[in-house]
Amino acid sequence: MxxxxxxxxxxxxxxxxxxxxxxxxxxxxxxxxxxxxxxxxxxxxxxxxxxxxxxxxxxxxxxxxxxxxxxxxxxxxxxxxxxxxxxxxxxxxxxxxxxxxxxxxxxxxxxxxxxxxxxxxxxxxxxxxxxxxxxxxxxxxxxGWQFNKSMRDMMLYRTRHIKDPKERTDTALDLVTTMLEATADSNRFYDVQLRFFGKTLQSFHDVSSYLLHDYMEADNDxxxxxxxxxxxxxxxxxxxxxxxxxxxxxxxxxxxxxxxxxxxxxxxxxxxxxxxxxxxxxxxxxxxxxEEIDVNQDYSLERIEHLFAATDVVPVLDSPDSPIKEATAFRTSGGRRFSTEHFLAQVTLRKLSEIKPSTIDIPSLIQAVKKEAPSELERDSKKQTEKIGHVVYALFFNGVLELLAAPRRCVLEISDCPTASPIARLLAPSRRVTNLMMEGVRTGRVDLPNHKEGREDKTRELIHNQLESILQHLPRCGVLVA
Ligand SMILES: C[S@@+](CC[C@H](N)C(=O)[O-])C[C@H]1O[C@@H](n2cnc3c(N)ncnc32)[C@H](O)[C@@H]1O
Incomplete structure (x- = not known):
């Protein structure tokens, strides 16, 4: 298997x-x-x-x-x-x-x-x-799965006489690739869907395993x-x-x-x-x-005040010199761009993007937003808190702010002895490691020149430079624990 x-x-x-x-x-x-x-x-x-x-x-x-x-x-x-x-x-x-x-x-x-x-x-x-x-x-x-079901039916039909799993997926993939090539220039609705399907396949690091289990299993209704x-x-x-x-x-x-x-x-x-x-x-x-639980989505501060917030959005600046404080537009990690007129929402997202991918507890987030936007808010501190809480709640249900019941352990500061999580270290030789946000992060290789006798200084300098740039990148990947 x-x-x-x-x-x-x-x-x-x-x-x-x-x-x-x-x-x-x-x-x-x-x-x-x-x-x-x-x-x-x-x-x-x-x-x-x-x-x-x-x-x-x-x-x-x-x-x-x-x-x-x-x-x-x-x-x-x-x-x-x-x-x-x-x-x-x-x-x-x-x-x-x-x-x-x-x-x-x-x-x-x-x-x-x-x-x-x-x-x-x-x-x-x-x-x-x-x-x-x-x-x-x-x-x-x-x-939505109706289209995928057509793909599944096609793959099962094409491989109906083949037993070997590898041959089955190779044959199915070959047919899908031929279809994609044949319809590359077409804008028919079905062909656009086909292209989207092709893109999804590309996002899997083990496409054979994906096809075999997600499309070619005996049961899939x-x-x-x-x-x-x-x-x-x-x-x-x-x-x-x-x-x-x-x-x-x-x-x-x-x-x-x-x-x-x-x-x-x-x-x-x-x-x-x-x-x-x-x-x-x-x-x-x-x-x-x-079923016995009375489930409802009514907002109340008590429902969020023990939670932790984070975001994956980054501010989009008008020009590289524009101050982050003025950013009103943002981009998600998936590339979706949006803007908000709501001042408190802007401040909240900017604050969270500064500590991305770390979390902050809701009371501290509310305090930080209050400090940044005093003139926008009411004098009554309780009302201020309610207002910011409501913004956090709305941003969550708009899919641009994360709420979690426990803080993330990731570290943003690069210490004297930076340490990646044991899981990241264990998986590092493979193509993807799991970060502390439970996401897969692609791995890369550090290329070092062949060490030559008498060139130790040069080699050390090259290693140092490469490490420096990688280290700057690691905290944002969410793999550092110390
Ligand atoms: C498509 S894989 C998904 C695996 C994993 N949850 C993931 O999403 O990466 C489906 C898994 O369900 C397992 N499975 C299927 N029927 C099962 C059963 N009756 N009891 C336990 N596991 C089962 C299969 O062995 C397989 O590992």
Whole structure:
């Protein structure tokens, strides 16, 4: 069997799940002292960095594949982690003796397993999640996956007589490449979608593994969001929100269109379904909890004041000499540019971008923003705090500010003895390392000239120069811990 090359997925992080819980009125267990289960954890690429980050929490990852569990176990052993258990085990074998978990993660699994296993996943979320627990389940969704389903059907058809996994993916990739080349100049809607698909393939460092598991598995049935929400209800669970905040809401539509969709929606879940139709959503990362909890998104300062904020946006300056203080436009790491007229939002984002990728606790952030913008704010300190809190909340739901329930451990200052995290060091020889934000960072090589007798000074100078420039870069990558 070809192992699935596991990646970290920041949207599954207990710090983020807990923050969502707080925002929607739950009282989730702090990630630094919790129990986490990941089902279909593959080689542990996602759960191992979490276990490293929270040594007092307990992590269990289960997967059917002994090969993947073996790869993960080697990493666990190298890092000498004692708070994580990786087991070759089926989801079907989980039960009440496994105890309760504060967080349950099921990423990239639910769409790829038979219905019986889907049912069991939801049973486990119901029976093994503590009362205030939070589950994360991702899945392929219609209508967006319809196009991907055509690609899947084509690949399965082309390889129907081939057994060897490598030959299957090589053959499928060859056909996709031919299609891409043949339609490179076309602007037909279908061909534009094909190009987008080609770009997605390019973003995977192990495209064969991606194709084999995401497109060519025996099971892969996309469904509509409303079907998923119905399945949750049948299992005593409810949908809270999606872990990925986008800038699209019904109210981004023209007012009469938004009103029409509101009118035809029977409830909040219906709104989600119509948004999927409007956006042609392909994938969802649903956050789920027990149905008994009164979930609502009402803003209150208490819901955010124990959280930590960060951002990945950077200010866009009119010219290189413009003071950062005047920046009103920003760019996300994904390249999306936006601007805001709202002064407090500008100050908040500028403050956070200064410490990127570190976090700051909300009370300190509010203090820092207050200092920067005294004339804009009310005299009443409590009202000021409320106003800034509201801005933080709005920026989060606009997808340009992160909220987390625990601070990040990354270090921004370059010390006399700069140290990268053990995980980054362990993975450095591979093409990607996992940083402290649970993202994959591409690695590079340092080229040193051949050492020649009598040229030690020159070699030392070259090493020094290269190290200096790399060191300047490392803190922003989120890999330094000292
Ligand atoms: C597409 S991979 C995703 C792996 C990982 N969660 C990720 O996103 O990188 C799906 C994983 O689910 C595992 N899996 C499938 N059925 C399973 C079952 N019944 N019990 C446990 N693991 C299962 C597979 O072995 C595989 O590692």
């Amino acid at each position: 070809t192992p699935y090359a596991g990646d970290p997925y920041c949207l599954t992080h207990p710090s983020l799940l807990a923050a969502f819980g707080c925002l929607y009125g739950l009282s989730p267990t702090p990630p630094a002292n919790c129990r986490v289960l990941e089902m279909g954890s593959g080689d542990g690429g996602n759960i191992i960095p979490m276990a490293y980050e929270f040594p007092k929490s307990e992590f269990i990852g289960i997967d059917l594949s002994p090969v993947q569990i073996g790869i993960g176990q080697k990493i666990v052993d190298s890092l000498e982690l004692e708070n994580i258990l990786l087991e070759t085990r089926s989801i079907m074998d989980m039960g009440s003796t496994d105890g309760k978990f504060d967080y349950i993660i099921v990423h990239g699994v639910y769409s790829w397993v038979p219905d019986m296993v889907k049912e069991k996943v939801l049973d486990i979320c119901r029976n093994n999640l503590v009362d205030q627990g939070i589950a994360y389940i991702s899945y392929n969704v219609l209508p 996309p469904f509509y969001f409303h079907e998923f929400a119905g399945a949750l209800k049948n299992h005593g669970l409810q949908y809270i929100c999606d872990a990925e905040q986008t800038d699209f809401e019904l109210d981004s539509l023209p007012a009469d269109a938004a009103a029409k969709f509101e009118e035809v929606s029977e409830n909040a879940l219906d709104v989600e379904q119509y948004v999927d139709f409007l956006k042609n959503t392909r994938f969802r990362h649903s956050i789920v909890c027990h």
